[in-house]
Amino acid sequence: MSKEDIEKRDNISVIKKIFKWYYSTHSSSIICENVERREFGFMLFDGNVMVRHKSFKSILELRRFIAELAPKHAYHSIAIYEKPDAPMEEKGWVCAELLFDIDADHIAKKYGIAMRPETYLQCMTIAAEETIKLIEEFLLTDFGLAPRDIAVLFSGGRGFHVHVKNKEFEYMDRAMRQEIVDYITGNGINLKATMIFEGYFLMEGHGWIGRLSRGVYEVLESGYFRSKLRKQQVNAIDKRCRRILEEILTGFSGTWNELSDKTKKKILEMAVELMRGDVDRVVTSDISRLTRIVGTLHGKTGLKVIKVDISKLESFDPTKEALALPTSPQITVKFLSDIGSVSFNDDIYGPYREGQIKSIPIPLAVFLSGFECVKLLNGGILE
Amino acid sequence: MSTTFHYKYPFLFYGERALASIIEEIPLDNLRNLISNIVSRKAWDRVSDDPLNIMLTVAILQRLQAKRLLSRYAVRLSKKIGSEIQRESTETVLNVARKIIDNRINVEDIQLRGVKTSLFKIPVPTYLRISQYFKSIKWKLVNQIVINGYVYVGRRDLIRLIEEMLKDAIINERIRLKLPDHIDLSDEYRRISQIERTFTEKIKMPKGKIRVDAFPPCMRELLSRAREGRNLSHTERFSLATFLFSLGMSIDDVNEIFSNLPDYDARKTMYQLRHLKGLVGSGTKYSPPSCKKLRFYGICIRGEECKDITHPLQYYLRNVKRRHREKR
Numbered sequence: 001m002s003k004e005d006i007e008k009r010d011n012i013s014v015i016k017k018i019f020k021w022y023y024s025t026h027s028s029s030i031i032c033e034n035v036e037r038r039e040f041g042f043m044l045f046d047g048n049v050m051v052r053h054k055s056f057k058s059i060l061e062l063r064r065f066i067a068e069l070a071p072k073h074a075y076h077s078i079a080i081y082e083k084p085d086a087p088m089e090e091k092g093w094v095c096a097e098l099l100f101d102i103d104a105d106h107i108a109k110k111y112g113i114a115m116r117p118e119t120y121l122q123c124m125t126i127a128a129e130e131t132i133k134l135i136e137e138f139l140l141t142d143f144g145l146a147p148r149d150i151a152v153l154f155s156g157g158r159g160f161h162v163h164v165k166n167k168e169f170e171y172m173d174r175a176m177r178q179e180i181v182d183y184i185t186g187n188g189i190n191l192k193a194t195m196i197f198e199g200y201f202l203m204e205g206h207g208w209i210g211r212l213s214r215g216v217y218e219v220l221e222s223g224y225f226r227s228k229l230r231k232q233q234v235n236a237i238d239k240r241c242r243r244i245l246e247e248i249l250t251g252f253s254g255t256w257n258e259l260s261d262k263t264k265k266k267i268l269e270m271a272v273e274l275m276r277g278d279v280d281r282v283v284t285s286d287i288s289r290l291t292r293i294v295g296t297l298h299g300k301t302g303l304k305v306i307k308v309d310i311s312k313l314e315s316f317d318p319t320k321e322a323l324a325l326p327t328s329p330q331i332t333v334k335f336l337s338d339i340g341s342v343s344f345n346d347d348i349y350g351p352y353r354e355g356q357i358k359s360i361p362i363p364l365a366v367f368l369s370g371f372e373c374v375k376l377l378n379g380g381i382l383e
Numbered sequence: 384m385s386t387t388f389h390y391k392y393p394f395l396f397y398g399e400r401a402l403a404s405i406i407e408e409i410p411l412d413n414l415r416n417l418i419s420n421i422v423s424r425k426a427w428d429r430v431s432d433d434p435l436n437i438m439l440t441v442a443i444l445q446r447l448q449a450k451r452l453l454s455r456y457a458v459r460l461s462k463k464i465g466s467e468i469q470r471e472s473t474e475t476v477l478n479v480a481r482k483i484i485d486n487r488i489n490v491e492d493i494q495l496r497g498v499k500t501s502l503f504k505i506p507v508p509t510y511l512r513i514s515q516y517f518k519s520i521k522w523k524l525v526n527q528i529v530i531n532g533y534v535y536v537g538r539r540d541l542i543r544l545i546e547e548m549l550k551d552a553i554i555n556e557r558i559r560l561k562l563p564d565h566i567d568l569s570d571e572y573r574r575i576s577q578i579e580r581t582f583t584e585k586i587k588m589p590k591g592k593i594r595v596d597a598f599p600p601c602m603r604e605l606l607s608r609a610r611e612g613r614n615l616s617h618t619e620r621f622s623l624a625t626f627l628f629s630l631g632m633s634i635d636d637v638n639e640i641f642s643n644l645p646d647y648d649a650r651k652t653m654y655q656l657r658h659l660k661g662l663v664g665s666g667t668k669y670s671p672p673s674c675k676k677l678r679f680y681g682i683c684i685r686g687e688e689c690k691d692i693t694h695p696l697q698y699y700l701r702n703v704k705r706r707h708r709e710k711r
Contacts, residue, residue, distance in 0.1 A: 088617075143507055144532020168508040175678050176511040183524040190526045200496045206530040251497055285681060 011369050014376040016045040018362060019297055020070035022325055027063040029304070030295035032076050035059050039084040039091065041290045042071035043299065052290075055085035062293075072299030075290035078163070088288070095171050098164035098180065099291055101283040102131045105158050110278075115158060117371050118340045121317065123158070128313045131160045134277045135310060138184050139164065142207050147310060154322050156298025156305040160313075161291055174287050181284040186276040191268040192261070199257045201248045215271025216256075217248050224274075225267060233263045297324055302366030319344045323363055330359040333374040342368075388471050391434050392464060394441075394560060395479050395549075402438040402560045414566065418443060422571045425578075427456040430463045441553060442560040447568060449575045450554075457553040465546035473538070477503070480541055483558075484548045485509040493528070493535060503541045504533035513544050513551075515678070518685050593630045597702035599695045600686040601677055602626050612643040618672075618680045620644075622695075624659055626671040629696055634660060671695055 032038065040054040040062070056062040066074055077084070078099050082092030104127035105115045115123050131152060139145045139162070149166040164170075172180070182188050186208070191197055194212060201213040219225050220241055226234055237244075240255045247253035256264070283289060292298070292305045304324040308316055323345055334357045341350045344364050352358065357377070360368075368374045393401035406414065417439060420426075426440045437460065444453040468476055473490065480488045480503065487506050492499045507529065514522045528535040536544070552558040562568075595606065605623040609615055615623065620641065627637050634656050641652050654663065661668035673694045677683040692698045 141531065142529045144530075168506070172508060172511065173515075173679060174681055175515040176508070178681065179511050179515065179524045183529070186525060188520060188523045188525055190520055190523075193521065193526065195496050198496070202494065205494075207528055208525065209528065 011374075011376050012045050015299070015302070015366055015369065016070055016072075018302070018325060018366060019045075019072075019299075020067075022297060023067040023070055026295075026324070027067040030059070030063050030066060030293060032059060032062065032293055034080055035062055035076075037080045037082075037084055037094070039077040039079070039081060039288075039290070040293075041075040041077075042066075042069060043073040043075075044069070045072045045299070048072075053085055053087065066293075066296065071296075074293045074296040076293050077288060078291050079288050091288075093287065096287050096289075098166075098169045098172065098177065099283055099289055100134060100162040100164075100184075101155075101159060101280040102127050102134065102162070102278070103159045103280055106280075107278055116339075117342045117368055117373060120158075121319065121343050124316070124318055127159050128316055130278050131162060132310075132313055134162060134184065134279060137211075138277050142183075143169075143180075145169075150310065152308045152310055152313060153292070153294065154303075154306050154308050154316065154318050155292055156296070156303045156322065157301050160308070163291075174285050177287065178285040181279060181281050184277040184279055185281060186272040187281070189272060191265055191272070194268070196268065197264060199253050201251055201253060203249065211275040212268060212271050213248065215275040216267055217245065218274060219267055219270045220245055225270060228270060229263070229266060233260075233266070236260070236263060237267075300370035302363050302370070317346075319363075319367070320346055325363040325366060327361045327363060329362075331362050331365045332357060332359050332377040333365050333368070334377060335374055337373055339368075339373055388467060388475060391432065391467075392437070393434060394438055394558060395464070395482060398482075399559060399561060402442060405435055405438070406563065411566075418562075418566070418568070418571065422574055427452050427459075430456070430459050438560050439562075441558075442562045443568065443571065444575075445553075445556055445559060446562055447572050447575050449579055451579050452575065454550075454554045457550045460553065461546045461550040464549060465542050468542055468545070469539075473501075476538065476541065476545075480505075480545055483545055483552060484513070488541075491535070493530070495528075502528070502535040502537060504530075504535050505541075505544070507532055507534055510534040510536075510544075513547050516547060516675070517543075518689060520685075593627075593632060594699075594703055594706070597699050597706060599689065599692070599698035600684045601682050602695055602699075604684055605682070606640070609640050610643055612645060614645055619682055620655075621659070621669070622672050622677060622680070622682055624656060625669045626695055628660060629671055630699070 035056050035058060038055070039052070040056065041050060041052040042054070043050050054065075056065065077096070079091075079096035080094045082094060084091060086092075104123040107130050108115055108119070108123035108126050111126060113119050113123060113126075135150060135152070139150060140147065145164060145166055149164055149169075151163045151165065153161040153163065155161050189208065191212075195202075195209065196212045196216060201216070202209050203213050203217065204210060205213055220237065225237060229237070236259060240258060243255040244253050247255055259267075294305050294307060297304050302325050303318055303322040306322050308321075327345070335352045335354055337354050339350055339352050341348050342364070344367065345361075349360065349364060365374060365376055369376060389396060397404075409417075417435070421436065421440055421443060426436060427444065431437060431440075440456060441453075441460070443449075444456060468479060477488065477490060485506060487509075489504050490501055491504050492501050494500075495502075507524070510527070511524060514524070520526065524534070549558075595603065598606065602623065605615060605619055608619075609623060624637055624641070627640070634653070637656055638649075638652055641647060641656075642649070657663045659669045671694075672680070672682075674683060674689070674692060677695070689698065692701075
């Protein structure tokens, strides 16, 4: 075993103790509807083993089980089954919430930001904006869902889960969900068949007609196209840009139609990229997906899965609002790499140097350990 | 408003009652004659213009559970209705759409290409339930106008959706036309089940070498992934193995293909392959999933060449035959 492996193993046994300590007093915050008809799965600290196909008769039984096991991650199926504990083929799928996964890691990368303890809050803010876009532009406006059909969860880790609980959407099969996610991500859109391609714009328009109209306007106005096209194409646009922008607002642009089909298509592709919703395509089309249980801890952050009010998403600070572990006493850690200042629970910590030994609050220690930045030195506080 | 359409297809508007109310008026002997005529003339091969003939044909095939004949007839009938409804008023089209598809369907004017255009609006989940069976990219939700929970389509597209839904409703008996229980159909049953049997005879596979170049795109993809040792899901393995077995490949040959998979376990794989072949367990021989199921599993790769294909074996057979002809 390498030195790194030993350090990881030591962290795991300390964190497991902390989780067990937490669940022994907080298991009542674990919430799950229709417990008896869902499948449950748990990732254990020991050996990173996944236990699946579990079922429970009541929420109390589930809470007791989690408190006893103190798993690293805890999941329930989005699906409701006739026999939740049977093997996959015999479960008898009844229906499942429509689930969207917004991954902060992936979205921040598009903005050139790498997910690190120092950038965590910034990445989560970007993910929250993407979540708001998904809900307001697609789920409410295009699909006509009501706010009461939608629940947003902070995943405890690096993103948000949006659950749609609406009878008609819950019975959708895999192919239908695939269509929903293709719609949101603009996948398979036939740009040449749209009225925008023919020069008709509708800035206030609904759905992708409005989205493409506004997208093209933004691509042209911001000059975003300059770095993406060949010089000749850029010149052709530059010559006409002001006129096209004026005409778009009137609903028809003859000047736009002077551009070559190839150029128009390129601009429309940029508009799609700009306007699309960025959700994980695999998660939404999987009708038997496991997703995190509200009130359980995320093994890599120590933060808990909680429901977030849509109106509060914009200012949501997970390190404060999803804080689960006690902030005192502190725990001694050894830093394994240099890190800059980290905002956590309304305080700023660090910077720290590699090799430095410090006492810091338990939640921060677990959080940093998920990024493999620290080794936890159990100072006897948990004995 | 044309009344002929209502007269000709009363079950579109009144469902089960349409047939029941006519039957009440017919003496039993006449009804028996009509029924024997329908069966002896194989009325399901051509859709008649007589409303009673149409309803009785559906009723007989539904009562005798003649699934294959029923689905052939349903395809023909819905196509015919589709082409005739083209000439009907918006009100009639809307009426039928509400009865057959969803009673929330409505007409609304929206601004398109600078002009007010009258379109039909259908709830999103309802639209998806039907359109997922259409392969053309134009039916994808992302290429539709979606506003506030509704998909907006033109008249022609709505009629296409009606056709599809109607076909499905007849086959799955959501539109159910009933004959009185006391009418005995045992003679007809014998004749019809004989005809049905000719459909169920196994498709014969051409002997000789398996032509991978004639595979449908989905199977070609699965095979090449298996050969490259990339992972396949459970359903992907099931689909590929049953497909290869249907082409006459041996257990050992299929096993060898799977041996490249990252989590290959010789004992488990052999057991599962033997299971699919019906050599262990319940003895059921599994056949490869249809295109509909492959779509549901997310395995389908919509190819242009797939057009009217409903089963991967059908694709393969057609392709092999075509290549054979071209060679000659």
